[in-house]
Amino acid sequence: MCLQPEDTTIGRDRIIKKVLTSEKIIGRWDSLYNNRKSVRLSDNRVFIDTSIKPNYAEVDEFDDSPTSDADMNWNVYVLLFLRRYNMIQILEVKIDHGRYMILIKIEDDRLRIVDDELVEYIKKIREQEWNYYSRSYNAISNAVRENCKECISELFTDTYSKVFEYCAGCNAHSEVIVGDMPKFPLKNRVSEPLKTLSDEQMALFGTANELIVVADESDQKNLISKLVEKGVSLIIVPDHFNGENILLKIKPNRNMMIFSLDEAYQLIKMRGFYFISGLIAVIYPKEENEIGEQYVIVKNNLCGRASTKIVHIVEKDVYIVQAGKTLVELVDGPSLQPNIVYT
Incomplete structure (x- = not known):
């Protein structure tokens, strides 16, 4: 590591530019809030135009970028600063001709008037901000100065909770240090929220989580179209599905997906339940021996899950040898004629 005498000064100057003075924070907020370009709405909301120049200076001395960019960047900084300390909420961000238009909600009424109370509070939280950067x-800087005595890797493990230590060798360690990777997950799967079911979608099921419809190919086209109209979120087809003509006739909504059975099963294994929740239609193959196998997979992995209702669609009822029952008998829910589904 090659250090120059002026590195410390340069580094300190960099963090000085990261924190505005309390006077300039207040000045920029006053400019943003009271400018005619900022539109005040109901419920304490204000649309802020971040290209507004501060009322205390034409040019921002802390930034050598073009004035408009400097103003916008520092104005965004002020809004984020106020948000960090729960004085405002940021509800929406839009880009209009290269400018950020930010919809905020004022949570702290002290922001409405620049008085001694606001000035003192901004000074207090600005000091907290400066202490954080400092x-x-x-x-x-201490780690850099002590680089021959201390391990740089330990700087990260001391600073951040979700890292593990790795050192290939340094003056502080005589052996390689490899942290415990399985100690904690660096990312967790998001299994919720799940898709919601409307009262209309659930009406057919009663208290059941599944139902079955026996329909030939022509009836299946109309049935799938009706399910799509009612907001079916997922259609599962057999792995070797050859009924594309059924699906080509429908007009899918933007949130509907079509998966093969294998693709759906892979999502289940990855616990991607958001994508396999809501109203789900399962189309079964024509081969009788494959129908039972597919039903077992669907029954064991989807039926009974929260916020999930299954519509089994089969061309004919078949006898499942392994279960000693027909498919209609196995389904724990009503058996409906295709012409009465969502009529």
């Missing part, structure tokens, strides 16, 4: 800078 501590971070000091931790890094």
Whole structure:
């Protein structure tokens, strides 16, 4: 690591530019809030035009980028600063001709008037902000100065909770240090929220989680179209599905997906339940020996899950040898004629 004498000064100057003075924070907020370009709405909401120049200066001395970019960047900084300390909420961000238009909601009424109370509070939280950057800078600079005595990897493990230590060798360690990777997950799967079911979608099921419809190919076309109209979220087809003409006739909504049985099963294994929840239609193959196998997979992995209702669609009822029952008898729910589904 090659260090120059002026590196410390340059580094300190960099963090000075990261934190505005309390006077400039207040000045920029006053400029944003009271400018005619900012549109005030009901429920304490304000649409802020971040290209507004501060009322205390034409040029931002802290930034050598073009004035418009500098103003916008510092105005965004002020809004994020106020959000970090729960004084505003940021509800929406739009880009209009290269400018950020930010819809905020004022949570702290002290922001409405620039008075001594607001000035004192901004000074207080600005000091907290500065201390945060200063501590971070000091931790890094101390580690750099002590690079021959301390391990840089330990700087990260001391600073961040979700990292594991790895050191290939340094003056502080005589052996390679490899952290415990399985100690904690670096990412967790999001199994919720699930898709919601409307009262109309659930009406056919009663208290059941599944139902079956026996329909020939021509009836299946109309049935699938009606399910799509009612907001079916997923259609599962056999792995070797050859009934594309059924699906080509429908007009899918933007949130509907079509998966093969194998693709759906892979999502189940990955616990991607959001994509396999809601109203689900399962189309079965024509081969009798495959119908039972597909039903077992669907029954064991989808039926009974929260916020999930299954419509089994089969061309004819078949006898499942392994279960000693027909498919209609196996389904724990009503058996409906295709012409009465969502009529």
